[in-house]
Structures are given as C-alpha cells and as structure tokens.
Amino acid sequence: MQQIHISNLKDYVGQEITLQGWLFNKRSSGKVRFVILRDGTGYLQCVFFKGNVSEEIFDSADKLGQESSIEITGKVKEEPRAIGGFELDSTDLKIIQASQEYPITPKDHGIEFLLDNRHLWLRSKKQVAIMQVRHRIIKAIRDYFDERDYTLMDPPILTPNAVEGTSTLFETPYFDLGTAYLTQSGQLYAEAGAMALGKVYTFGPTFRAEKSKTRRHLTEFWMVEPEVAFADLDDNMDIAEEFLEYIVQTVLEEKDEELKILERDTSMLQNVKRPMPRITYDEAVELLHKNGVEFEWGKDLGGTDETLVSNQFDKPVMVHRYPAEVKAFYMKRDPENNNLALALDVLAPEGYGEIIGGSQREDNLDELLDRIKEHNLPQDTFEWYLDLRRYGTVPHSGFGLGLERTVSWICGLDHLREAIPFPRMIYRNTP
C-alpha cells in the first residue's frame, strides 16, 4: 500500500487523499469541528463541517479521545491559519481504535509522571522532535566517518575486566568463567581495530554503575569512539573539531524545524566552526584562578569548573595535557613533561560540559607495563592489549563522544533523560 504522510502534503494540494495516524487534539465550535491528526511526520488540522459529513462522523469528530487511531479522508488545501500551513477539508473518518482517557493531557505534567509514561510521552511534539534530531546526529556521526574511510567495528558488550579500573561496573555471572562486566568503553578494542584497519570507530551502548545522580548522567548511554593509527594528539584535536563542526552544522541545516519546536536559540550553535580554541590544563587552571576559583593544580575539573572555563568562549573549547594522575592508565605521557598526559577533553558551551574525552595512547610496551602496575591492574587480562605494543606498535589516538550529551546540548535540553528513548538511571529502569 502506498502511504501518504503529512510531511509531503505539498505534493497533494487540491487532491482528495486518505491519511492514517492518531488524534493529537480536537476543538469544536457548533457546526465546525477541528481534529488535529498526528502521523509521526507532522501535524495536520482536519476540518469537519456539519452537513459535509454524516451525522455519525460529525459526532465522532467531537467524541473521540486523545491518541485514538484514525483514518481521515479529505481534500488538501493550503491554509495559513492551520499548523503546518495545510488543512484537510474532511469527508470521511474511520476509527481504528477509540482511545479513552489518555494519561498525558494537554496541560502540565511532572517529570516522575512523564517518565513513568515514557512509552506514551514519546508521542509528544517535543519528544518527537528530540528523537528526530537524535537520529540525524547519529546519521551525521556515521556519515562523517564512513565518508573518510573509517571502518565501523563493534566492540563486545560483555567484557572480562574494567577498561579504566576506577569506574564501577555492572556485573553478571558468566557460566564457568566467573563474572563478566558490561562494557564502559569500547576503546581498548578499537585500538586493536586501528592496528588492523588503520581508521576505525565503535558506536554502541556503554554502561556505568556509578551512583551518579545528576542531569548529566545515565547508567546506560551511547558512545562513539574513533581510533586512528599514526595519529598524535594534535591530529586527534583536528579530527575532534572537524567532527563536531560537521555534526552541528548538518543538524542546523536539516533539522531547523525540529529545533524551532524545541525553542532552541541556535546562535551559539552557529559558531561551532573551525578553528576551535585549544588551551592546556595549565591555562584552564589559570583561568579559574583569574575568576576567583580556589582550584588546586592536579585535580580534575569539576562540573562547575568546566562551566566556568567554557563560558569564556563562544564555541566548544578543547582542554589538553591534563595531570597524568587523574587520567586513565593507557594515556601517553607528554614527552616534554612526564607529569602530564596527552589527554583531550572538549567542553561544550552553555554549561553542557564534557562531550568528548580522548587522548594519544601509550604505544611503548615498557611504559604501559609500568602504568598497569601503578594502577594495580591484573596484567594477565591485559596481555592481548600489550600484544598491540609488541607487534608493530605505532603512535595512535582516539576519543569518545557521548551521544546523549551531544543530543542534549544541540537540543538545549536541561536533562539527559530526554535525549534517549528509554533512559536508565540509578532509581529507574522502567518502562
């Protein structure tokens, strides 16, 4: 069957067509009744005049509950007064299922109620817009790498050990092999991929069992992680800024309607173009001191510190060369200062914080062995990773971009839970 959708009504002006969807809202005024039809691609006002349709149809146009599934036939005409600019002069209405007492009414709701009804909340205008932007971001991410000869290589979800040692992991029994953990990053596997394929990226769900209870955390979130052989920290930053520019500019061009629905002020997003500022950790600390923040050199930047630093710029800022102490074991030390790691964080503007974290990796076998010992990590489970340094090691770099944080930033959301269809948080794993 050939379906017609609201998004391409402009091709049907003057024609009689049939549309399928859900009743979004309705209004009535004596002899004329308005039904707003929603089909996932848009919204359309369908008008029923008394006399133009049977008594029964005219009646049901007023009685149907929100989100009833319906099929409406009528003639398309341009109508500036109606949402979307088109209107359907309706002649027929078929009820597929009459919905009663839909929980999400046109007035305000609290977040707990909306999250309990997330499966229905997704039908709301803003949530539909967010999901469409999320989809376009995912496509932009894949297009960016695919068009530049990267190979998508999926890492395992079940892993035998912690990638970064520090974070708490979800555990699950694994047959006779003891405990398996849900991955918190595909990075180590991406490094193996980069040695096989040159340029790779992983893109999948990752899991953190930390009891983080903030608007910037989920226990299950999606991360894309490119990894490139023969790339140093500067190359890494070049990729990160071109990547971000590509994603943001693509979404601005192709999803402006959705961003309008979300009431996103896009002026700051327009600025996301190369070159982007690059400052060292030392310079970031200096910036904090200059703004009266008591910050001790050697600590990692906290959420409020990140906001203060990023507020000094009108586009994303890259902070590089962090104290090695606070960073992961696999990061290469700065040859010019052994206390620093060749790490890279990208802070989004407008208080959205860290959206990218990456580094140049330690490619020297002996150095890496020392790091593993320093961090008290079990060397035997990392033997395969050490092999990458034994057999044709090369300088290589990569980073991870948090998908939900990126969606949240571009959509201007105030919480990550709206950036993913079914959010998983410490006190919620339903629906």
Next chain:
RNA sequence: UCCGCGAUAGCUCAAUGGUAGAGCAUUCGGCUGUUAACCGAAGGGUUGUAAGUUCGAGUCUUACUCGCGGAGCCA
C-alpha cells in the same frame, strides 16, 4: 555515599491548627474558523506509610518509603 527539597482528585497545583478547592482530563449541554479554543453543569479524595502532640492535624513532631535537585565520579 553525602547535602537540600518534596509527596493533597487520573494529571498539575491551592488550602492562618478549625466544613478538602481550582484548572486540565472524563461525562452532559451550548457556540459556523478553532490554535494548550471558549462558556455552563456533573461525577471524582483513607491528603505517601506508621506513630505522636492537640478539644481538633493536609498543616506541628519523629521514623520509614518513594521521588526530585545538587556534590563526588564521569561521556
């Protein structure tokens, strides 16, 4: 784990220690162009749980449960 805030109708919220209220939703009625339409009417309550103070508790006290916001940690 720590700090702060909250829980009253299906939903969002009111109610000086003294008869439990409104809007939305639902049902009924009205209106020939509505834009979260509007106007009129009706039904809808063990005020999170347990105990205490009081002549009297939605309101004060204590404990518990659940949720929200933030910190730490991170993407």
